[in-house]
Amino acid sequence: xxxxxxxxxxxxxxxxxxxxxxxxxxxxxxxxxxxxxxxxxxxxxxxxxxxxxxxxxxxxxxxxxxxxxxxxxxxxxxxxxxxxxxxxxxxxxxxxxxxxxxxxxxxxxxxxxxxxxxxxxxxxxxxxxxxxxxxxxxxxxxxxxxxxxxxxxxxxxxxxxxxxxxxxxxxxxxxxxxxxxxxxxxxxxxxxxxxxxxxxxxxxxxxxxxxxxxxxxxxxxxxxxxxxxxxxxxxxxxxxxxxxxxxxxxxxxxxxxxxxxxxxxxxxxxxxxxxxxxxxxxxxxxxxxxxxxxxxxxxxxxxxxxxxxxxxxxxxxxxxxxxxxxxxxxxxxxxxxxxxxxxxxxxxxxxxxxxxxxxxxxxxxxxxxxxxxxxxxxxxxxxxxxxxxxxxxxxxxxxxxxxx
Amino acid sequence: xxxxxxxxxxxxxxxxxxxxxxxxxxxxxxxxxxxxxxxxxxxxxxxxxxxxxxxxxxxxxxxxxxxxxxxxxxxxxxxxxxxxxxxxxxxxxxxxxxxxxxxxxxxxxxxxxxxxxxxxxxxxxxxxxxxxxxxxxxxxxxxxxxxxxxxxxxxxxxxxxxxxxxxxxxxxxxxxxxxxxxxxxxxxxxxxxxxxxxxxxxxxxxxxxxxxxxxxxxxxxxxxxxxxxxxxxxxxxxxxxxxxxxxxxxxxxxxxxxxxx
Numbered sequence: 001x002x003x004x005x006x007x008x009x010x011x012x013x014x015x016x017x018x019x020x021x022x023x024x025x026x027x028x029x030x031x032x033x034x035x036x037x038x039x040x041x042x043x044x045x046x047x048x049x050x051x052x053x054x055x056x057x058x059x060x061x062x063x064x065x066x067x068x069x070x071x072x073x074x075x076x077x078x079x080x081x082x083x084x085x086x087x088x089x090x091x092x093x094x095x096x097x098x099x100x101x102x103x104x105x106x107x108x109x110x111x112x113x114x115x116x117x118x119x120x121x122x123x124x125x126x127x128x129x130x131x132x133x134x135x136x137x138x139x140x141x142x143x144x145x146x147x148x149x150x151x152x153x154x155x156x157x158x159x160x161x162x163x164x165x166x167x168x169x170x171x172x173x174x175x176x177x178x179x180x181x182x183x184x185x186x187x188x189x190x191x192x193x194x195x196x197x198x199x200x201x202x203x204x205x206x207x208x209x210x211x212x213x214x215x216x217x218x219x220x221x222x223x224x225x226x227x228x229x230x231x232x233x234x235x236x237x238x239x240x241x242x243x244x245x246x247x248x249x250x251x252x253x254x255x256x257x258x259x260x261x262x263x264x265x266x267x268x269x270x271x272x273x274x275x276x277x278x279x280x281x282x283x284x285x286x287x288x289x290x291x292x293x294x295x296x297x298x299x300x301x302x303x304x305x306x307x308x309x310x311x312x313x314x315x316x317x318x319x320x321x322x323x324x325x326x327x328x329x330x331x332x333x334x335x336x337x338x339x340x341x342x343x344x345x346x347x348x349x350x351x352x353x354x355x356x357x358x359x360x361x362x363x364x365x366x367x368x369x370x371x372x373x374x375x376x377x378x379x380x381x382x383x384x385x386x387x388x389x390x391x392x393x394x395x396x397x398x399x400x401x402x403x404x
Numbered sequence: 405x406x407x408x409x410x411x412x413x414x415x416x417x418x419x420x421x422x423x424x425x426x427x428x429x430x431x432x433x434x435x436x437x438x439x440x441x442x443x444x445x446x447x448x449x450x451x452x453x454x455x456x457x458x459x460x461x462x463x464x465x466x467x468x469x470x471x472x473x474x475x476x477x478x479x480x481x482x483x484x485x486x487x488x489x490x491x492x493x494x495x496x497x498x499x500x501x502x503x504x505x506x507x508x509x510x511x512x513x514x515x516x517x518x519x520x521x522x523x524x525x526x527x528x529x530x531x532x533x534x535x536x537x538x539x540x541x542x543x544x545x546x547x548x549x550x551x552x553x554x555x556x557x558x559x560x561x562x563x564x565x566x567x568x569x570x571x572x573x574x575x576x577x578x579x580x581x582x583x584x585x586x587x588x589x590x591x592x593x594x595x596x597x598x599x600x601x602x603x604x605x606x607x608x609x610x611x612x613x614x615x616x617x618x619x620x621x622x623x624x625x626x627x628x629x630x631x632x633x634x635x636x637x638x639x640x641x642x643x644x645x646x647x648x649x650x651x652x653x654x655x656x657x658x659x660x661x662x663x664x665x
Contacts, residue, residue: 014663023657024569068662072506075659087506095500098426112418113501 003085003164003195005047005070010079011220012040012065039065041220042079052197054211054228056204056235062220063200064169067091070198071167085195088163094154099143103134103153106142110157124160131186132156133179152179159186166194170201204232244282247350247372254352257367263298264364266355267334271371273344285375289344295335295357295365297325304364308339309354310346318346325357346373406651412508419515423490424522442523443530445482446475453595461597472534476625477594477618479527484560484614485585487520491564492571492578499665509658510651513564517557524553531625545628552620555636559613559643565650569657572664594618613639 014037040062047053055063068074069081071089096113097106107128111121129138132153134145142150168187184206191197191210201207207214207228214231216224224231248255259265270292273283283289297304304325310318328337335357351373356366428435450471453459461470494516495502495509502509528549535542571577592614598606609615616639620631 023660024566024573024653068503073503074662089504089506091504092500095504109422112422113505117414 001084002049004049005045005084005165005196005198006082007043007045007070008080008082010040010043010045010066010069010076010081011038012062012069012074013038013077038220040069040076043220043222045215045222045225047196047198049195051213052191052194052211053199054207054214054231055198055200055217056202056207056214056232057217058239061217063217065220066217067167067169067198067200083165085164087165087167088161089167089169090158090161091167091169093158094150097142097150097154100141102141103132103138103145104129106153107157127160128156131159131182148176148179155179155183159183159190161190163190163194165196165198166190167198168200204236207232240280240282243372244280247281247370251350251352251370254368254370257365259365261362261364263296263301264357264359265296266293266357266365266367267296268292268294269353269355269367269369271353271369281369281371283344283346283371283373285346285348285373286343288340288342290341291339291353293335293337293339293355295325295355297333297335297357297359297364299333301359302326304335304357304359306335306337307354307356307358309356311352311354313350313352318351344373348373348375408508408511412511415507416511416515416518419511420518423516423519427519438522439526442479442482442526446478446527446530449478449595450474459596466538468534468538472531472538472540473622473626474595475527475531475534476622477592479531480524480556480617480621481589481592481594481614482527483520483524484556484617485582485589486523487517487557487560488563488567488585489578489581490519491517491560492567492581494564495568495572495661496575496578496665502661502665509661510565510654513568513654514561516568517560517564520560521553521557524556535625540626542625543628545624545630548620548624548631551636552617552624552631555620555639555643556617558647559617559639562643562647562650565647565654569650569654572657572661588614592618610635611638613642 016036043066055066057063065074067089068091069076070083071087071091072083073089073091096110098109101109104125107125108118108121111118132138132155134149134153137145137149138153142153145153168191188210191199197210199207199210211228214224214226214228215222216231216235224234257266257269270279271281271283272278272290272292273280274287291308293306293308295304295306306323306325306328307321308323309320312318323337325335328335330336349372351371353369353371354366355368356363358364424438428438433440453474454467454470459470461473491513494512498509498512501507502512532542567577567581592612593601593609594614598609598615598619601609616632616635619635623629623631
């Protein structure tokens, strides 16, 4: 029979009250009481031969609980799980490591915990030791190892598994950069051999590279099931929208537009980030970015100037430029200008964008907004590569199209 | 049998080896303590009851004969206490592997209970030496010893299934258990002959499986008799019942260990 996994209405409830361990004495099925934590809520799912399933979701969405139940590390409160095939699960690395034993002895002990006899470990032990690449340390007690070395040894112990159904929970990056690459490559290799793979990860990249199907879980339910590209995109967008809401909430006091003299107004400040052309307040570094500004002055006013200033929240001024308003008059006599930053060179932080409109030195209208820059690969280690201040590539682009 | 297969038995054996190793690994004298500890305990009890309190058995004049009689009951008892405690803490102590490896967790209390066998073997060896010194060399009736050992550990395993599972949800158990066991020890005729009890309590003591086990060792080793058949059958049936329901309860509860570990 081909390996397959079928889940029917699987729920897992962590009781908040009640008698602990009542399952020992009663065979009655449990139901959720008030205050109980419903970790997984009625999930039905079929995973067929050849599927490599990625699961994404926020912390506490029930991903790991679901994985534990599929791996038979805990049982569902209700519902059924039917599995054909032999399940190998990798949840946490290095649980069984014993400090007093040498690395080599630990490999045997690990085999013993898995229920293998010594002669079954013999054929793969050289392979494991070679993969761990610990040199003479392999014969030293594990207590003399650094954290990274322990992680390498622990990962190597699983590196030779040949799974039918493989379940992995966030075990992808270990050790230094060099070993981490080797480990990721090996994981991909193992996944490619596995007939069914289920992977929980916060790394969207590894999900896209390894999986061919993706689930998005939220509050114990599956909210989306589709190709990794679709689901990871929808998930990231949703996370971003929620984070933007939080950001706005937190810095509400900085945000707002006001007009100090009648007829003067900063009507629009919009930040457009990414290829989709959407207006955002959470910006991805490196993406093409444009700040659009629209202002109004009383009719016939000559020589207004527009000041655009970007300040990091710790008061570091990153960008501060004056533009002559008359150069950017639109047909309806309002002022419109766009500042292009392609790509966005700001580092990950929260910034404040102030636009002020002035006649001479008198500020007549102003507007403030907040945006945050994030990056998927923040720079690590070493000296800064760029000189400060960054000569931001900001060119007024003159007339812009009429946008409602 | 009982839903266990060959691989589970191998895992139980591996875990047993690991338990023994863990217990004596960290100390510099290692396995020396496996032997020294029970001997020390036996010597201490013998000294206190034989020399300080000068307990005498009817018909046995020497202190040595009292010591032998005492160790017959006390040696197996110390092994049982150790096994029960190890078994009770086995599931909580293995939370790391329980959360990471799918296996029959009911193997944990079983293999932990078996660690008591070391203490038992040490006290039996010590006992044989004392018996030889006294001139009461064991005869062919010692063929019953393996049967008693098996029954004794079957009984402990059946208790261990309950205790280890309850301990997951109520950790207090492992704290009060040593005191409870001390109470049981003094209720069981181990330090004193059963004849010194009032007749009603004597009758009740026959229902005490710990007494039945101690009595079986004494019958075989001291008096070269077959152990009491009713006693042995009673211990077997009692263990069987506790084991059967304990295994079922453990299997119901084990899927919920993760919420308490």
